[in-house]
Amino acid sequence: MSAPVVQASGLSRVYEVGGGLFGKPQEIRALSEVSFAIPRGKTLAVVGESGCGKSTLARVVTMIEPPSAGSFAIDGTEVTPDRWDGLRDAVQIVFQDPYGSLNPRQRISAILGEPLKINRKGMSRADREAKVREVMGLVGLRPEFYDRYPHMFSGGQRQRIAVARALMLEPKVLVLDEPVSALDLSVQSQILNLLLELQDRLGLTYLFISHDLSVVRHVCDEIMVMYLGRAVETGTKDQVFDSPRHPYTLALLSATPVADPARRKERIKLTGELPSPLNIPSGCAFAARCWKARDRCRAERPELEGDGHKAACFFPEGG
């Protein structure tokens, strides 16, 4: 197995909110001690509900924000804010909403050319145009779209433009933050196919963030389930989907609707909602909603344990 392209250990991100002149600011622990490694050409999926820290993770990995603690390396180079400039080329991001992430006043040529203009200062205008047209071809955009504006495109086409923009600097890693959740089913499959084809052709490494487990199951190699800023279960796709160990993963799987009316399954009903990240319970964060919780769960926080297939639970499923 090749060396991991992205290697993270103990990544945390804390935000301070409120405070004012004399008040003490409160801390929001959006991301706590997350570790993972993604080998070249593979996909790590991060799943969890809103507020679980998956978008914060995306922002840290794309070097939009520095981590509060922990470290990560891209292709063996340790990432620190003073090295951001040189490393940002290697990690690019595709956002969820293709309507919000493209500038309506820029032509497709300008949108796609901008990363080159900023990061490849020596590149001539003609070379830039050639590169833009090459990448447009790569993602299946027709050449005549070069001079058009984003409003002339449907959601799926716009997401292709967003993918093309992320590919302009020939990154090693793509962070995909819910890339298909704003799209219709028939278009969703087109974009998923595009992402898979690009991965095969360019050897890209994906950090795929999603809440849709059926999409995740289709695209990922490894999976990390997050709850309230922490990884609660990690493992390969088959391990996590076929024999989930953390009760939250089990609940998430059972809550996901399956498009098969013949399959009647017993749904695990979770009561309550995600606790506020402002006051994370001292024990297991999931204890308040867990049907297996005992006193120990509320007092102590379980660590992520296991060999390969890890879960952070004192009483995991299957022993």
Add this chain to the structure above:
Amino acid sequence: MALLSIRNLSVDFATAAGSFRAVDAMDVTVDPGEILAIVGESGSGKSVAMLALMGLLPWTATVTADEMSFDGQDLRAISPRTRRRIVGKDIAMIFQEPMSSLNPCFTVGFQIKEGLKKHLGLDARARQARALELMEMVGIPDPARRLNAYPHQMSGGMSQRVMIAMAIACRPRLLIADEPTTALDVTIQAQILDLLTDLQAETGMALILITHDMGVVAETARRVSVQYAGQKVEEQQVGPLFARPHHPYTSALLAALPERATTRILPTIPGVVPGQFDRPRGCLFAPRCAFADETCRTTPPPVQPPEIGRARCHYPLMQEGRG
């Protein structure tokens, strides 16, 4: 007798560039106590059709129908005032975005009680009691305190519960849920869907569920109607629809589900839904259909008999292959 019966419903919007047909010759029938799902992608006219029924469309919309009756009463013939006595009381609707469909200026208690006052004429004490009862029914903890909360103080899941409480306040006989869980997380979605089906079973009301999520349809609905570009293209019971779709669109949509994938590359539907200016002459799905021929491109397709899922297709699919 059917509770709701709509025949040949069309909705046209007057736009700057001419008229645009959002709903085209749609039929809907719902029996008392039934769960009907209407599935379709964005722009398929599923929400607009229901808004037309509720009378909530702006003045730019022209609604025409051969029949639109609720419980034997012709909705086209009655005055707006009479109609408002039905809408909100006997027919209620839940919208997609719970956060933006509640009024931020009033407490949720006020908003729940508003309908009770208008439609049922309850006095203050009875309204308070009924509001508490409703909040308990939809599973909101600590209802007495929550009645005085403003929408911004509640999470998305809680707001959607409040919306449901408002909708069922006057014991409607038909509840229309327009993408009730799209904005919510999966564990909360499961709670809300269970709540809706439980309420439906308890009260015996009919439920129309508008969604684009095939998983939600499979687990909740009994009968399914598939919409494409403003037309109903197929209608079947949920089991047969997933097992033997007759319209090529339904079949392609099901094949595009990642969970049904057998290969790494998913089957796709090429192209996009036709818009205002590129509406095909014949079958609306013909430009994207794998089976389309010259007839499909020039002649609008007939509606097949109920045994073939009322498929709007020249060549409906039979079993696995083509008919």
